Amino acid sequence: MTAKLSSTLTPFARRVLSVVSRIPAGRVATYGDIARRAGRPGAARAVGNIMRTARRPGLPYHRVIASGGQIGGYGGNVQLKISLLIAEGHVIRRRRIAGFLNKRW
DNA sequence: CCCATGACCGTAT
DNA sequence: AATACGGCCATGG
Numbered sequence: 306m307t308a309k310l311s312s313t314l315t316p317f318a319r320r321v322l323s324v325v326s327r328i329p330a331g332r333v334a335t336y337g338d339i340a341r342r343a344g345r346p347g348a349a350r351a352v353g354n355i356m357r358t359a360r361r362p363g364l365p366y367h368r369v370i371a372s373g374g375q376i377g378g379y380g381g382n383v384q385l386k387i388s389l390l391i392a393e394g395h396v397i398r399r400r401r402i403a404g405f406l407n408k409r410w
Numbered sequence: 411c412c413c414a415t416g417a418c419c420g421t422a423t
Numbered sequence: 424a425a426t427a428c429g430g431c432c433a434t435g436g
Contacts, residue, residue, distance in 0.1 A: 317433065336418055340432090350418040351433035357417050358434080371418065378417030386417090399424085 318355050320344060325356075328368040331393050332410040333402060335372050353378070368393075374405025 314322070320343040328334050334342075336356070337349040345351070349372075356366055357380065367389040371377035376397070379386035387397055396403040 315434075340418090345432080347419090347430095348432050350416065350431060353417045354415075354432085354434065355417090366417085369417075372420080376417095380417070383417090 314359065317343065317345065317348075317351075318359060321352055321355050322359060322361055322364060325366065325369060326364050328365055328410050330365070330368075331395075331408070333368050333370050333374075333390070333395070333405070333408055334410040335370055336377065337372060338410065339369060368410075370402065374402040376400055376402075 312319070321339055324339050324342045325334075335349070336352045337346075340346060340348040340352045343352070352369075356369060357378070367379060367386045369377065376383055376386060376390075390402065391397065395408065402408060
């Protein structure tokens with residue numbers, strides 16, 4: 306018998322996480338980008354909330370950054386986020402991803 | 411249903 | 424470049 310394994314996530318949250326899971330390594334997407342791809346352009350702030358809340362192992366949360374190539378948050382550990390981004394080949398300058406426009410998903 | 415939150419965003423100082 | 428504001432929006436209490 307199939308038990309109820311569906312997460313408690315709302316439909317929107319599921320779409321958001323689904324989109325995030327598809328961001329290729331070496332590329333980045335802004336909260337606004339995610340919102341747009343999830344079908345809710347303008348819900349960038351809400352996306353941030355979902356990132357903060359939904360802890361789903363394996364998803365590349367670090368590839369979701371703020372507008373203009375700024376770093377954004379990472380559950381209180383922005384340093385780790387920066388490290389992960391650098392590990393994927395990015396260069397951070399003055400709190401921003403260098404050449405952001407070309408690495409944007 | 412109303413209200414407070416906040417890993418946001420664009421514009422103006 | 425840094426800070427301040429107002430606007431936006433999906434959640435959860």
